[in-house]
Amino acid sequence: MSPAPTASYWNSVARLLGWTAGLLVLVGLLLQEPLWLQALRNAVFDQYQRWQPRQYEDAAVRIVDIDEESLARIGQWPWPRTYMADLVTSASAGGAAALGFDIVFAEPDRSSPLEVARHWDLTVAQRAAFMAMQDHDALFAQAMDGGKVVLGFAIRQAAPQPGGAAAPVPVTAGLVEFGPGAAPHLQPFAAAVAAVPALAAHATGHGALAFLPDSDGVVRRVPLLLRVADRTVPSLVSELLRTALGEKNLLVRSTDEGIQEVRIGEFSIPTTRNGEMWLHYAAASAHRAIPAWKLLAGQVPASELQGRILLVGSSAQGLLDLRFGTQGHLVPGVEVHAQALEQILGKHFLHRPAWARVVEALVLLAGAALACAVALSQRPAVAAAVSAVALVAVAGVSWWLFSLHQMLFDPLTPGIGIACAFLVPSVQRHHMSDKRRRWVSQAFSRYVSPNLVSHIVQNPEELVLGGKRQTCSFIFTDLEGFTALMEAIDPAEAVLLLNRYLDGMIDIAFRHQGTLDRIVGDSIAIMFSAPIAQADHKERAVACALELQRFAAAFAQAQQSTGIRFGHTRIGVHAGEVIVGNFGGETIFDYRALGDPVNTASRLESANALLGTRMCISEAVLGRQPATPAVRRVGQLVFKGKTRPLLVFQPANDGLDHPVDLQAIADYERAYALMAARDPQALAAFERLAQTQGAEPLVRFHLERLRKGEDGDIVTFTAK
Numbered sequence: 060m061s062p063a064p065t066a067s068y069w070n071s072v073a074r075l076l077g078w079t080a081g082l083l084v085l086v087g088l089l090l091q092e093p094l095w096l097q098a099l100r101n102a103v104f105d106q107y108q109r110w111q112p113r114q115y116e117d118a119a120v121r122i123v124d125i126d127e128e129s130l131a132r133i134g135q136w137p138w139p140r141t142y143m144a145d146l147v148t149s150a151s152a153g154g155a156a157a158l159g160f161d162i163v164f165a166e167p168d169r170s171s172p173l174e175v176a177r178h179w180d181l182t183v184a185q186r187a188a189f190m191a192m193q194d195h196d197a198l199f200a201q202a203m204d205g206g207k208v209v210l211g212f213a214i215r216q217a218a219p220q221p222g223g224a225a226a227p228v229p230v231t232a233g234l235v236e237f238g239p240g241a242a243p244h245l246q247p248f249a250a251a252v253a254a255v256p257a258l259a260a261h262a263t264g265h266g267a268l269a270f271l272p273d274s275d276g277v278v279r280r281v282p283l284l285l286r287v288a289d290r291t292v293p294s295l296v297s298e299l300l301r302t303a304l305g306e307k308n309l310l311v312r313s314t315d316e317g318i319q320e321v322r323i324g325e326f327s328i329p330t331t332r333n334g335e336m337w338l339h340y341a342a343a344s345a346h347r348a349i350p351a352w353k354l355l356a357g358q359v360p361a362s363e364l365q366g367r368i369l370l371v372g373s374s375a376q377g378l379l380d381l382r383f384g385t386q387g388h389l390v391p392g393v394e395v396h397a398q399a400l401e402q403i404l405g406k407h408f409l410h411r412p413a414w415a416r417v418v419e420a421l422v423l424l425a426g427a428a429l430a431c432a433v434a435l436s437q438r439p440a441v442a443a444a445v446s447a448v449a450l451v452a453v454a455g456v457s458w459w460l461f462s463l464h465q466m467l468f469d470p471l472t473p474g475i476g477i478a479c480a481f482l483v484p485s486v487q488r489h490h491m492s493d494k495r496r497r498w499v500s501q502a503f504s505r506y507v508s509p510n511l512v513s514h515i516v517q518n519p520e521e522l523v524l525g526g527k528r529q530t531c532s533f534i535f536t537d538l539e540g541f542t543a544l545m546e547a548i549d550p551a552e553a554v555l556l557l558n559r560y561l562d563g564m565i566d567i568a569f570r571h572q573g574t575l576d577r578i579v580g581d582s583i584a585i586m587f588s589a590p591i592a593q594a595d596h597k598e599r600a601v602a603c604a605l606e607l608q609r610f611a612a613a614f615a616q617a618q619q620s621t622g623i624r625f626g627h628t629r630i631g632v633h634a635g636e637v638i639v640g641n642f643g644g645e646t647i648f649d650y651r652a653l654g655d656p657v658n659t660a661s662r663l664e665s666a667n668a669l670l671g672t673r674m675c676i677s678e679a680v681l682g683r684q685p686a687t688p689a690v691r692r693v694g695q696l697v698f699k700g701k702t703r704p705l706l707v708f709q710p711a712n713d714g715l716d717h718p719v720d721l722q723a724i725a726d727y728e729r730a731y732a733l734m735a736a737r738d739p740q741a742l743a744a745f746e747r748l749a750q751t752q753g754a755e756p757l758v759r760f761h762l763e764r765l766r767k768g769e770d771g772d773i774v775t776f777t778a779k
Contacts, residue, residue, distance in 0.1 A: 094274055100471045101273055105385040107461045112386065113341040118401040119156065119366055122348040122393055125373040129352040136378060140168040140195035142355060144202035146371060149354050151206035153364025157303035159209040159295055161268060161372035161380070161393040164199075164254040171195035200261040209264040209299045212253040214287050228287045229253050229265035232301055238313035245286040245318075245334050246271060264302045266295030270382060270392065271335070277383045278390075280335035281399040283321045283328060284311065296336075296399045297323060303368045316413055326403050329410035337409035337467065340384050340398060347397060348374070368404075370397050411467040422453060423473040427480035434484040446481035450474050526640025531588045531652055532600035532680060533633055533660035534573070536564065536607060538581035539626030539668075548623065556618070556625070557581060563610050571603035576651050584661075586652055589639040597634055597680045604632050605710060608674055612715050631663025632676040662698045663707065666776065670694075671756025673713040678706040689719050691727050692735075693757060697775040704773050709757060723752060734761060735772040741765060 123146060130136060143160075150158045167173075173194045212229060228251045251267070253259055267285050272278045283297040293301065293309060300323050301309060310322035317332020328336055351371070353359050372393020373380050384390040402408060426449045433442040457470035538560070545553040561583070565575060568585045572593070576584035585603065588596035611628035618625035635656025642649055656679070663675040675693060689711040695704035711719040730744035745762040752758050764774075 096472065096475075097273070098275060100469050101275070101277070101279060103457075103469075103471055104279070104461075104467055105277070105387075107458065108340055108385045109387070111462055113339040113398075113402070113407060115341040115344045115347070116401070116405055117346055118404045119368055120347070120397050120400045120404065121363070121367045121369050122374075122391075122397050123150075123158075123351050123354055123369050123371040124348040124391075124393070125351045125371070125375060125378070126348070127375050129350050130375055130377075132352045133355070136373070136375075137168075139170045140164070140199040143371075144195075144199045145355050146351065147199070147202040147206050147208055149357065149359070150364060150369050151202075153359065153361045154366060155206070155364045155369050156366050157207040157209060157263075157299055158369045158371065159266065159299040159302075159396075160211050161295065161370055161396060163211055163213045163252060163268065164196075164258050165213070165252050167255055167257070168195040168199075196255065196257045200258055203258070203261040203263075207263045207302045208261075209266050209295065209302050210254045210258060210262040211268040211295050212251050212265055214248040214251050214267050214269055214285065214292075216249055227251075227253070228290050228292055229259050229262075230290060230292055231262075231264050232293050232298060233308035234291055235308045235310045236313065237310065238319075239315055241284060241311045241313045241318050241334060242286055242291055244313065244332055245284055245291060246282060247286045249288065251287050251292070264293075264298040266298030267292050268295055268392075270395065272382070275383075277385060278338065278395055279385060280331060280337055281395060282333070282335045283330060284309070284318075284334040296396050296403075297321060299368060299370070299396075300324075300326070300400060300403060314413075319413065323403075326406070328403055329408050329412075331411065332413065336399060336402070337411065338385070338395065338398060339402060339407060339409045339465065340386055340390070341401070342386075343394075347394070368400055370400075372396070407465065409461075409465050409467055415466075415468055419469050419472050423476035426453065426473055426477040430477045430481040431484050434481050439485065442481060442485060446477060449477050453477070526638040526642065526653070528636055529589055529592065529639050530596075530636050531586050531634065531639065531656070532596045533576070533587075533652070533657055534568075534583075534585040534600055534604050534607070535631045535660045535664040536583045536585075536611075537629050537664050538611075539629060540624070541581045541626060544624060544626065556623070560611075560614055560625075563614060564607055567606050567610055568603060571599050571606070573599065573603055574650075576657075582664075584657075586639075589652060590650065600632050600634065600680060601676065604630050604674060604676070608713060609715065627673055629664050629667035629672075630674040631660045631666070632674070632680050633660035633663055634677070634679040635659070659698070659705065662776075663696075666696060666698075666707070669760075669776070670774075671760050672709050673715075674710055675707045676710065678708070681708050689721075689724070691724050691757075692731050692772070694761075694772045694774045697773060699776055699778060726751070727758065731761075731772065734765065734770070737770045741770070 125136065125138075133142065143164075147158060171194050210229075246269075248269075253265065254262070259265065267282075267287070269282055269285055270278050271280065271282060281296055282294050285292050285294060297309060301307075304324040304326075306324045311334075312319045312322070318330050318334040321328045321330055321334065321336075330336055349359055349363065349369075370393050372391060374391040374394070380392040381389040382392050382395055384395070429449060430442070430446040433445045437445070453473050454470045457468045460466040460468045541557070548556075560581070561578065564583055568575060568583070571587075573585040573587050574589055576586045578584075585600075587593055587600050587603075593599060608628065608630055615625045615627055633656055635654065637652040637654030637656050639652045640650065642651060642653065659677070663677060666675055667673055670693060672693065676690070681690065683706060685708060690708040691711070693707040693709045695706050697704045711724055726748060730741065730748050733741035733744050742762075742765040745758060745765055748755075748758045749762050
């Protein structure tokens with residue numbers, strides 16, 4: 060029978076379900092396409108066009124440009140409609156395939172004789188003379204009868220004012236639909252502003268003049284169909300192409316998801332779901348435009364007009380028909396129409412297939428799942444590298460599809476998903492790792508010095524085997540008679556008592572930023588200036604040793620007052636060059652110091668038992684002439700196996716909180732100086748000290764030596 064799932068298993072399942080739900084929510088949010096995401100995606104597509112604009116090819120499209128020079132030669136706008144008639148006549152004579160006006164003739168020509176007769180203050184004879192002249196709009200209409208002319212009409216969102224009549228929507232093109240119908244997906248408008256009926260009736264076609272820029276004002280798409288009130292109408296681009304090709308109908312294929320394509324003659328144009336075609340801008344070209352004044356002056360050869368689709372519009376800044384293009388500069392509105400026609404005639408289509416969002420969602424899910432998985436399971440560097448490769452791959456595929464296949468694939472939505480899927484778990488994992496590291500640090504610090512733990516966390520390379528030479532200070536402590544005490548009291552009570560004692564001692568060591576080298580039973584070894592170098596490690600060691608002694612004495616006194624025979628603590632302090640590092644082998648981390656100074660510090664602690672002192676500090680720590688007068692020389696000690704003596708000092712009162720008798724120290728030092736000089740008066744001097752300081756163990760120790768016939772201050776130890 061299989062064992063029941065553990066809590067860890069269910070926690071893992073819960074985390075997996077949580078991350079899965081999070082990824083699905085992220086996909087849902089991104090596929091809602093908020094405005095900020097659309098703006099960023101459009102910026103990416105714009106950059107693609109800057110890197111690789113459409114190459115201009117001499118297509119059968121020309122702009123009859125009412126440019127600044129034309130206005131200077133002919134006069135300010137609006138021109139009399141007779142000039143429009145001349146443009147139509149010249150275009151027809153040159154064999155133009157069609158002529159479209161990116162202009163709305165919504166009112167009668169005010170310069171026309173009929174309008175002058177109606178509105179000017181004239182005499183009866185003058186008014187009769189003007190009424191006898193031919194009307195400009197009639198001349199324009201008459202010219203249109205002989206050519207394929209498409210007039211533009213404006214559309215607006217607002218309905219007519221109350222009492223006003225909506226202009227009829229002029230539609231001459233037939234509409235053949237395949238699918239459930241295009242109307243629900245088209246951009247809706249309330250009304251049209253068409254040409255005056257006297258002109259509209261003579262035009263071959265009518266096309267809506269409408270640009271639908273994005274929120275940043277950039278025109279990236281041109282509509283081919285629009286909905287005005289309850290009618291589907293063509294745009295100027297689609298109507299002009301239909302007229303030039305001599306087609307009667309526009310064919311539209313749609314699905315429930317939106318419009319798929321618009322077909323005009325042999326040209327099948329992929330569209331957005333709203334019936335718009337994506338623009339791929341080419342650089343400005345002088346070959347694209349014919350100045351209007353030249354056409355009016357008859358200076359354009361017929362070869363430049365034969366079979367061309369002509370668009371009449373203006374690039375003059377004063378006429379304000381300027382738009383923002385994807386190249387980052389202003390483009391005349393008529394040029395936008397011309398570029399759209401160039402793309403259609405060249406069968407160069409940017410398209411964003413209906414299935415693109417589905418693929419992007421799948422790429423987002425797959426990439427985000429991969430990024431999330433590696434972020435949760437691999438090292439940060441590996442996870443970052445894998446996520447970066449995924450991001451580069453998505454961006455690379457997107458650029459490849461645009462560059463070679465003119466396909467718009469959004470790299471941003473999957474990229475954001477992948478980035479979030481990497482960053483969120485990475486941040487969480489970092490937080491959990493940091494939390495775990497703090498927990499380990501806190502837990503480990505109960506057993507190892509906090510400064511050592513901090514050093515290891517910041518320098519994990521220290522965990523490798525090996526060491527380095529470093530000058531350090533050492534404190535060794537030992538508890539007198541604790542073995543006998545453990546035999547005399549309950550073992551559990553003895554352990555509890557020892558732990559309280561060690562907690563206090565270790566806390567003091569850590570407070571002085573010492574490193575706990577080791578604990579052996581009731582003995583403690585403390586190291587300074589490792590792993591982090593401390594310039595004042597000797598001063599720290601002395602201060603720490605004195606505080607340890609005061610704590611130990613107070614602790615022992617407190618226990619003795621309750622009847623527990625808790626012994627005194629002996630301390631040795633020494634300094635020297637050692638090798639510090641990890642000497643625990645391959646299986647365990649054991650950071651410690653090795654070298655003779657460590658052994659010497661241990662022997663100084665042991666020497667207290669023979670000398671009768673509680674603390675011995677070597678000259679390596681204090682120097683031969685200590686700066687403080689509150690110490691006295693113990694002697695020059697020669698330990699077993701050594702030949703060179705080591706000058707050792709004892710702090711006044713062994714570091715206890717008793718008043719320091721500086722006179723007693725001075726008397727001792729005078730007697731010690733006689734002894735060190737091998738002066739025969741040394742014995743008498745110590746005899747006198749014994750009378751005044753008879754209870755002092757160190758005085759008795761030297762007095763006994765002198766009485767045995769020894770001289771000098773060198774004390775040789777025959778045992779370790």
